[in-house]
Amino acid sequence: MPNALELRSIRFSRNGRPILADFGLSLAPGEQALLLGPSGCGKTSLLNIAAGLLTPDSGDVLLMGERMPARAADRDALRRRTVGIVFQTLRLISALSLRDNLALAARLAGQPADGIDRLLAELSLSHRAGARPRALSQGEAQRAAIARALVARPALLLADEPTSALDDANTDRAAALLVRLAAEQGSALLIATHDSRLKAHIPRAIQLAAAPDRVAA
Amino acid sequence: MIGLALAYLRDRGLVTALNILLIALGVASLAVLLLVSSQVEQRFTRDSAGIDLVVGAKGSPLQLILSSVYHVDVPTGNVPAASLDLLRGDPGVARAVPLALGDSFRGARIVGTEPPFLAIHGATIADGRNFATTGEAVVGAEAARTTGLTIGRRFAGTHGTGADGHAHDNFAFTVVGILAPTGTVTDRLILTTIDSVWAMHGIEGPATQKHAAEPHDHGPGDAHDHDHADAAEPKGAILDPRGGPAPDITAILVTYRNAMAAVRLPSAINRETALQAASPATETARLLSLFGAAFDGARLFAWLVALTGLASVFVILLAAATAREGDMALLRVMGASRSQAAGTVLLEGLIIAAAGALLGLAAAHALLALGASLFPTLRAVGVGPALFHPGELGIAAAVLGLGVLAALIPALKVYRTDLAETLARAT
Numbered sequence: 039m040p041n042a043l044e045l046r047s048i049r050f051s052r053n054g055r056p057i058l059a060d061f062g063l064s065l066a067p068g069e070q071a072l073l074l075g076p077s078g079c080g081k082t083s084l085l086n087i088a089a090g091l092l093t094p095d096s097g098d099v100l101l102m103g104e105r106m107p108a109r110a111a112d113r114d115a116l117r118r119r120t121v122g123i124v125f126q127t128l129r130l131i132s133a134l135s136l137r138d139n140l141a142l143a144a145r146l147a148g149q150p151a152d153g154i155d156r157l158l159a160e161l162s163l164s165h166r167a168g169a170r171p172r173a174l175s176q177g178e179a180q181r182a183a184i185a186r187a188l189v190a191r192p193a194l195l196l197a198d199e200p201t202s203a204l205d206d207a208n209t210d211r212a213a214a215l216l217v218r219l220a221a222e223q224g225s226a227l228l229i230a231t232h233d234s235r236l237k238a239h240i241p242r243a244i245q246l247a248a249a250p251d252r253v254a255a
Numbered sequence: 256m257i258g259l260a261l262a263y264l265r266d267r268g269l270v271t272a273l274n275i276l277l278i279a280l281g282v283a284s285l286a287v288l289l290l291v292s293s294q295v296e297q298r299f300t301r302d303s304a305g306i307d308l309v310v311g312a313k314g315s316p317l318q319l320i321l322s323s324v325y326h327v328d329v330p331t332g333n334v335p336a337a338s339l340d341l342l343r344g345d346p347g348v349a350r351a352v353p354l355a356l357g358d359s360f361r362g363a364r365i366v367g368t369e370p371p372f373l374a375i376h377g378a379t380i381a382d383g384r385n386f387a388t389t390g391e392a393v394v395g396a397e398a399a400r401t402t403g404l405t406i407g408r409r410f411a412g413t414h415g416t417g418a419d420g421h422a423h424d425n426f427a428f429t430v431v432g433i434l435a436p437t438g439t440v441t442d443r444l445i446l447t448t449i450d451s452v453w454a455m456h457g458i459e460g461p462a463t464q465k466h467a468a469e470p471h472d473h474g475p476g477d478a479h480d481h482d483h484a485d486a487a488e489p490k491g492a493i494l495d496p497r498g499g500p501a502p503d504i505t506a507i508l509v510t511y512r513n514a515m516a517a518v519r520l521p522s523a524i525n526r527e528t529a530l531q532a533a534s535p536a537t538e539t540a541r542l543l544s545l546f547g548a549a550f551d552g553a554r555l556f557a558w559l560v561a562l563t564g565l566a567s568v569f570v571i572l573l574a575a576a577t578a579r580e581g582d583m584a585l586l587r588v589m590g591a592s593r594s595q596a597a598g599t600v601l602l603e604g605l606i607i608a609a610a611g612a613l614l615g616l617a618a619a620h621a622l623l624a625l626g627a628s629l630f631p632t633l634r635a636v637g638v639g640p641a642l643f644h645p646g647e648l649g650i651a652a653a654v655l656g657l658g659v660l661a662a663l664i665p666a667l668k669v670y671r672t673d674l675a676e677t678l679a680r681a682t
Contacts, residue, residue, distance in 0.1 A: 125585075142258075
């Protein structure tokens with residue numbers, strides 16, 4: 039079975055400044071890893087490259103063994119089929135209720151919507167199903183973002199600083215849920231974070247240094 | 256994506272409602288203008304069908320047509336009844352039907368005429384029979400409804416067309432027939448014989464005009480124009496063959512026998528007699544062109560209102576496209592294509608425009624229904640709520656098109672959004 043994610047010799051620079059140089063990474067199906075490093079070291083760029091949202095200067099990106107296409111519409115299609123993303127702040131569509139957000143995510147991914155209630159219950163959000171995003175607390179919103187990404191049942195789940203806005207209790211809870219639910223549905227998980235507390239949940243950590251000369255851990 | 260577009264519209268419900276209301280106001284104004292102008296034109300055309308020329312007293316030709324064909328104005332005056340013989344003797348005249356106007360019953364105009372009047376508007380008797388002798392009357396379908404007259408009922412006419420005229424208690428009509436609805440002015444009239452009108456006014460015979468000698472109290476605005484001086488001494492009018500002034504009639508509806516008559520008769524009458532000949536087609540066209548200018552001005556204003564609504568759609572969607580940059584990026588990340596993301600904005604414009612158009616058209620028909628039920632004058636010129644006009648589809652299509660146009664630039668803004676840049680800003 040092909041790797042959920044494979045990055046080969048990735049080079050990426052922004053405004054002439056090298057961010058990533060010859061970076062490589064493999065993530066098997068269902069495997070979980072942390073991408074650790076200080077702010078500005080390229081964690082988010084790396085996740086965006088993995089999702090096909092950024093194009094590297096050189097190197098290959100393979101999702102479930104399929105090379106990232108050059109055409110934007112094809113990249114969108116591949117992402118739709120294989121990737122779910124949890125952002126730090128961009129969590130839900132503002133005009134839709136939590137339930138409608140999950141239903142839309144499932145529909146766009148071509149997944150059935152029958153798992154929504156179970157997922158909401160797992161994340162202790164059943165009572166907030168009809169609420170708009172602005173009515174949710176920070177912890178609820180972050181759990182909702184995890185639900186939104188998981189409902190599409192992606193082969194690869196990418197999470198960018200998913201716990202940065204949360205207190206210790208909520209951080210622990212969100213991380214535990216993310217790890218457990220991703221494992222339950224067989225999604226590979228890559229979390230970009232500077233929060234070393236997450237090491238308690240995911241042993242494999244890939245450290246990115248501030249300098250561009252780095253390799254996979 | 257329709258669900259998402261509707262969700263965004265609901266999310267800013269008040270603004271959406273105001274947008275829709277503004278567009279609906281413009282559409283309703285446009286539709287009302289369209290319906291009224293077309294209904295009035297249709298009614299005028301129907302009412303004047305079969306009447307080539309109207310002959311009456313000198314005065315405003317438009318007034319003569321309005322009073323004698325459409326029964327919405329006061330007559331220009333009276334003409335001797337002998338004028339009828341003169342016209343009937345003309346080889347160019349196929350049909351000449353006299354009218355004696357000026358009285359009413361509960362707002363329905365009483366028209367002294369002859370049985371062929373029914374043929375002009377294709378009227379048929381629904382119940383009873385046609386009028387034949389003095390005192391007999393048949394009632395148009397709407398007049399029967401508004402006055403409550405039924406077969407066998409007796410009633411006295413009131414002087415003038417207003418409610419404040421004095422009653423002609425000395426003479427009673429008997430209803431002998433009710434007309435089937437025709438969709439023409441006949442529906443609103445009470446028809447009787449010419450000599451019934453004379454008898455109502457105390458004129459016993461064609462050669463005797465007691466009416467002119469009797470003291471008469473005419474209120475201002477009364478329709479019955481008793482030009483006593485003219486009646487006693489008509490200015491160059493056709494004299495009664497018996498030598499005296501003839502009993503008055505108000506007008507004569509003429510149908511030509513041939514095209515030559517159309518060329519010869521009007522000018523001959525206007526030049527050589529004290530009578531006035533007016534063409535319904537010409538006067539109606541003149542009236543409609545006067546209306547038309549007013550309608551054009553109102554239409555321009557209505558478009559301005561509708562365009563203001565659509566411009567506000569543009570402004571609001573443009574602001575929304577910027578405000579929901581993050582939402583659109585997330586939507587793209589979730590797997591929506593550029594076209595789907597931009598499509599939600601286009602759909603919002605389309606939905607607002609469609610709702611405004613539908614609401615506006617419904618409001619226009621409701622407004623006309625209300626207007627027609629409250630104002631008899633509107634009913635009199637044929638204004639009603641029910642009829643759909645194909646032009647309404649044109650208005651709706653134009654508003655929908657403009658709605659899409661208003662949403663196009665905001666949608667393009669969403670379409671062209673660089674996903675990575677937006678995510679870098681938003682996350």
